[in-house]
Every structure is written in C-alpha cells, then in structure tokens.
Amino acid sequence: MIEFTLWDIIRNLLLAARWTVLLSLAAFIGGALVGMAVLFFRISENKWSRRLASGYIALFQGTPLLMQLFLMFFGLPMLGLRIEPWTAAVLGLTFFASAYLAEIWRSGVDALPLGQWDAGASLGLHYLQELRLIILPQAFAITRAPTVGFLVQLIKSTALTSIIGFEELVRTSNAINNATFEPFKVYGLVALIFFLMCFPLTQYARRLEQRAARH
Amino acid sequence: MAFGWLPGAVGDIAHGAATTILLIAVTTLAGTLLSILGAAGRRNGPALLRRAIAWYVEVMRNTPFLVQLFFIFFGLPSLGIRLDPILAAMLAMTLNMAAYTIEIVGAGLDAVPHGQTEAALALGLRPRQVFIKIVLPQALKIIYPALTSQIVIMMLESAVVSQIAVRELTYEADMLQARTFRSFETYFVVTLVYLLMSMALRRLLVTGGRRALGAGVS
Numbered sequence: 001m002i003e004f005t006l007w008d009i010i011r012n013l014l015l016a017a018r019w020t021v022l023l024s025l026a027a028f029i030g031g032a033l034v035g036m037a038v039l040f041f042r043i044s045e046n047k048w049s050r051r052l053a054s055g056y057i058a059l060f061q062g063t064p065l066l067m068q069l070f071l072m073f074f075g076l077p078m079l080g081l082r083i084e085p086w087t088a089a090v091l092g093l094t095f096f097a098s099a100y101l102a103e104i105w106r107s108g109v110d111a112l113p114l115g116q117w118d119a120g121a122s123l124g125l126h127y128l129q130e131l132r133l134i135i136l137p138q139a140f141a142i143t144r145a146p147t148v149g150f151l152v153q154l155i156k157s158t159a160l161t162s163i164i165g166f167e168e169l170v171r172t173s174n175a176i177n178n179a180t181f182e183p184f185k186v187y188g189l190v191a192l193i194f195f196l197m198c199f200p201l202t203q204y205a206r207r208l209e210q211r212a213a214r215h
Numbered sequence: 216m217a218f219g220w221l222p223g224a225v226g227d228i229a230h231g232a233a234t235t236i237l238l239i240a241v242t243t244l245a246g247t248l249l250s251i252l253g254a255a256g257r258r259n260g261p262a263l264l265r266r267a268i269a270w271y272v273e274v275m276r277n278t279p280f281l282v283q284l285f286f287i288f289f290g291l292p293s294l295g296i297r298l299d300p301i302l303a304a305m306l307a308m309t310l311n312m313a314a315y316t317i318e319i320v321g322a323g324l325d326a327v328p329h330g331q332t333e334a335a336l337a338l339g340l341r342p343r344q345v346f347i348k349i350v351l352p353q354a355l356k357i358i359y360p361a362l363t364s365q366i367v368i369m370m371l372e373s374a375v376v377s378q379i380a381v382r383e384l385t386y387e388a389d390m391l392q393a394r395t396f397r398s399f400e401t402y403f404v405v406t407l408v409y410l411l412m413s414m415a416l417r418r419l420l421v422t423g424g425r426r427a428l429g430a431g432v433s
Contacts, residue, residue, distance in 0.1 A: 062367075062413045064374035066385060067406040074398035078216075152277065159279035163378060170281060183289035191278040191286060198277035 004180045010189060016172035017193050023168060024155045026090050031097025031154070038102035040131075043109050053102065060099030066160050068092050073164045089161035097154055104146045108139030145212060148205040152198045159194075169193060220395040221404065231387030232408060234301075238383060239370040239416070241305050246312035246369070247320075247362070253313060254320040255346065268317065275314030281375050283307050288379045304376035304383075312369045319361045323354030356428045363420045367413050374409070384408065 041053035060068065072095075073088040112135060120130035140147075162171035173190045177183050257268045275283065287310075288303040298306065327350050335345040355362075377385035384405060392401040 059410070062371075062410045063406050064371040064385070064409055066374040066377075067402055067409060070388075070402040071399065071406060074392075074402060078399055156277075156279040159281040160375065162281070163375075170279070170285075173282075174285075177289065182293075183285070184291075184293045187282055187286040187290050191274075191282050194278045194282060195274060199273065202273070202277055 004176065006185075009176055009180065009182075009186060012172060012176060013169060013186075013189055013193060016167065016169045017197075019166070019168040020155070020158050020194075021197070023086075023089055023093065023158045023161065023166070024151070027093035027097050027158070028151055028154055030090065030094035031101050034094055034098035035101035035105065038098050039105050039109070042102055042106050057099045057103050060096055061103070065092070065096055065157055066163060068096055069160060069164050085161065085164050085166040088164055089158075089166040092164075093154065093157060093161070096157070097150070100150050100153075101147065104143050104150060105136075105139055107146075108141075108143035109135060111142060112138055142212065145205045145208040148201055148208065152201050152205070155198055155201075156194065216400055217397060218400055218404075220391070220397055220400075224391050224395075224401075227387045227391060228384070228405065228408060231382065231384035232412065234381070234383040235370065235373055235412070238301075238304060238308060238373050238376070238381070239366065242308040242312055242369055242373075243366050245305070245309040246316055249309060249313040250316035250320045251351065253317040254324055257317065257321060258324060272314045272317055275311055280307070280311050280372055281378065283311055284376060284379060300376075300379045300381045303379060304373070304381045308369060308373060308376070311372070312365065315365050316362060319358050319365065320354065322361075323358035324350060326357050327353045352428075359424045359428055363417065363424065366420060367417055370413060370416060371409065 038053050038056060041049040042057070044050055044053075069088060069092040072092040073083065073085070076083045076088065076091075116134055116138070117130060120134045125133065158168055159170045162168060162174065165171070169190055173186050177186045180186065253268050253271075256264050258265075260268070284304070284307040287307045288298065288300065291298065291303075331349055331353065332345055335349040336342070340348065373383065374385040377383060377389060380386065388401050388405040392398040395401060
C-alpha cells in the first residue's frame with residue numbers, strides 16, 4: 001500500500017485543479033462566443049428567431065446540467081464522432097454557459113433606454129454598427145457583476161464533469177479518497193481549493209455591484 | 216434511436232420522479248425554515264452568531280454542491296455521524312439551499328419599511344409577534360419570485376444525489392441505461408421528464424403563491 005502524506009494529497013489535488021481551471025476558462029470563452037450568437041437571435045426583430053432563442057435558453061435552464069452532460073457524452077458518438085470526456089465536458093459546459101450568458105446580457109440590452117437605438121439610427125448607423133458601437137458595450141458594462149457571478153457558478157459546475165469521467169479536481173479526490181480512506185480531510189481540502197478559486201471572484205462581483213449601485 | 220424499452224420503464228421513471236419530488240418538497244420546507252432563522256439571526260443575533268452565519272453563507276456559496284454532498288455522506292461518518300443516503304441528500308440539499316435563501320429572505324426583511332415594526336410595537340405586540348405576524352409575511356411576499364427560482368434550481372441540482380445512490384430520477388436513469396444499453400435515449404427521455412417537472416413546479420409555485428400570499432408573481 002502506498003502511504004500518502006498530507007503534502008502528497010495537496011500536491012495531487014493542486015495538479016488536478018489545473019484541469020478545473022482550464023475547463024472553466026474553455027467553457028467560459030466558448031460559452032461567451034455561443035452566447036453572443038444566442039443573444040443576437042434573442043434580441044432580433046424577427047419573432048421566430050426570438051422564440052427559437054427563448055426556447056434554447058429555457059431548455060438549458062430547465063434541465064439538470066448533469067443530464068446535458070450525459071446527452072453530450074452519449075449523443076455525440078451516435079452522430080459518428082469519437083468523443084473523450086474532455087470534449088463532452090467542454091461542449092456540455094459551453095452550451096450550458098451560452099444559455100445563461102445570453103440571458104444575462106439580454107437583461108442588459110433590455111435595460112437600455114430605447115432612445116439609445118433611436119440616437120444610433122439617427123446618426124446613420126445600421127443595425128450591426130448600432131449593436132457593436134452603442135448597445136453591446138453598454139449592455140456588457142451594466143451586466144459585468146452577474147457575468148462574474150456566473151463564472152463562479154461555472155467553476156462550481158465543472159465538478160459535475162467528474163461524473164462523465166473527466167479527470168478534474170473532484171474525480172482525482174475520489175481516487176485519493178479510495179486510497180487513503182480519509183474522506184473528511186480529502187473532501188475538506190477539495191472544498192477549500194474551490195473556495196479559494198471562487199471567493200475572490202465573488203468578492204469582485206460584489207464590489208462591481210456596489211459600484212454600480214452608487215452610480 | 217429505439218424506444219422499445221420505454222413501456223417497461225415507465226414504472227421505474229415514475230418511482231424515481233416521485234423520490235425527486237419528495238427530496239425537493241422536504242428541502243423547500245426545511246430550507247425555507249432554516250433560512251428564516253438564519254436571516255433573523257444574522258440581523259438580530261449576537262455578534263458571534265452573525266459572523267458565523269455570514270461565513271456559512273460564503274463557504275456554501277463558493278463550493279460545489281457535489282463536494283458538499285460527498286463531504287456529508289463520506290466525511291461525516293469519520294466523526295461518528297452515519298446517515299442514510301436519502302437523509303444525507305436531504306441534509307446536503309437543505310444546507311445548500313439555505314445558504315442562498317438566507318440572502319434572499321434577508322433582502323426581503325430589509326425591504327419591509329421600519330414603520331411597520333414601530334406601528335406594531337406601538338399597538339402592544341411583543342417583538343416575536345411583530346416578526347412572525349407583521350414583518351415576515353410581508354417579506355415573504357416580496358421575495359416569493361426569487362424563492363421560486365431557487366426552488367426550481369435546487370430541483371435540477373438534485374440530479375447529483377444519484378452519485379450517493381439515492382434512488383431518484385437520475386439514479387433510475389443510470390440503472391435503466393445499464394440494462395437497456397440505450398444510453399442516449401434513456402437520458403433523453405429523463406431530461407424531458409425533468410423539463411416537464413421544472414415547468415410544472417414553477418407553475419404550481421406561482422399559482423400556489425398567488426393564492427396563499429397574494430404575491431404578484433407572473
């Protein structure tokens with residue numbers, strides 16, 4: 001039997017935490033890109049695109065993330081794609097994030113006075129220019145706090161990818177726990193690592209919120 | 216895609232869904248009660264209690280539910296507390312939900328004008344009566360929509376408790392796909408069941424809230 005010192009446990013957990021960070025970043029960037037596309041549909045003038053985007057958002061917000069990951073993991077091979085846990089995890093979290101980010105940013109677009117659109121149009125800007133130069137910068141600025149808040153939720157959600165077999169922090173901790181039989185220590189340390197990743201972001205989101213409330 | 220297994224699986228799926236509903240019903244009741252106590256304690260309790268509640272909220276909100284669940288189910292036995300999977304799941308869900316709803320209930324308590332408390336005290340009500348009969352009902356009415364969303368989120372989160380072998384909807388799906396070898400179809404059907412349940416739960420809470428609280432929820 002291999003002996004694990006406390007340092008061995010911490011070192012292995014920290015090594016695994018790199019994958020948690022990487023997955024969070026990949027899913028956040030992917031989610032932001034897909035979320036932008038969903039946002040375009042969601043605020044489009046065409047009724048059917050709006051409905052389509054609303055349906056997309058409702059679907060991801062109305063079903064468990066774990067089910068979404070399972071559907072990715074088992075569904076993509078049916079389309080003939082070879083898929084590893086990493087791919088399923090990134091894709092699943094990307095689509096999950098895109099629905100939430102689109103909805104957050106949509107609330108920012110809705111919060112802007114209609115006069116902003118009118119003013120843009122009267123300056124001779126066409127629709128895409130209006131979005132790029134006037135609407136989206138303001139919408140992103142006022143939704144910065146909930147966007148950071150969602151990043152915290154996304155980091156915590158990466159824990160679920162351990163269930164479809166992706167080797168991140170939680171899956172590694174399960175393996176260590178099976179070897180050491182010290183669940184209290186192991187899961188306590190995992191919780192601590194997640195806390196150290198999330199807490200600064202939570203505080204940052206809170207500061208942004210307070211600053212927005214002052215203005 | 217093949218759904219020939221579905222008629223034989225309806226019973227299992229219904230049984231799993233019933234357990235999920237039981238979990239969320241217990242969590243809603245216990246979590247709301249705990250968060251009322253927590254929010255009141257955070258405002259009027261001794262300094263040490265206030266600090267403890269603030270830290271509790273931060274720790275629960277900044278760690279994944281799955282890790283909290285493992286900590287309670289696998290970790291607590293080493294302190295001599297051994298829980299049934301379903302009890303561990305209920306405990307983890309309640310503690311997790313309370314961390315979010317303490318903030319929500321607290322915001323509601325803060326939103327009730329102070330004049331309401333003063334008026335009630337002037338009428339000769341004791342402080343406890345003022346809280347239970349005057350402040351709390353108004354606060355609950357204000358926060359009801361936020362509470363509703365949190366309950367639905369918690370129901371979706373409950374899929375995770377399949378990992379400690381609680382026989383709820385996701386666990387039944389895991390067992391079914393292992394039997395039928397129709398993984399995608401099984402999870403597809405169960406995902407639809409979750410979608411219907413979350414829509415129905417939201418509808419139920421909205422109409423129920425309108426009737427009981429007169430809360431303006433749409």
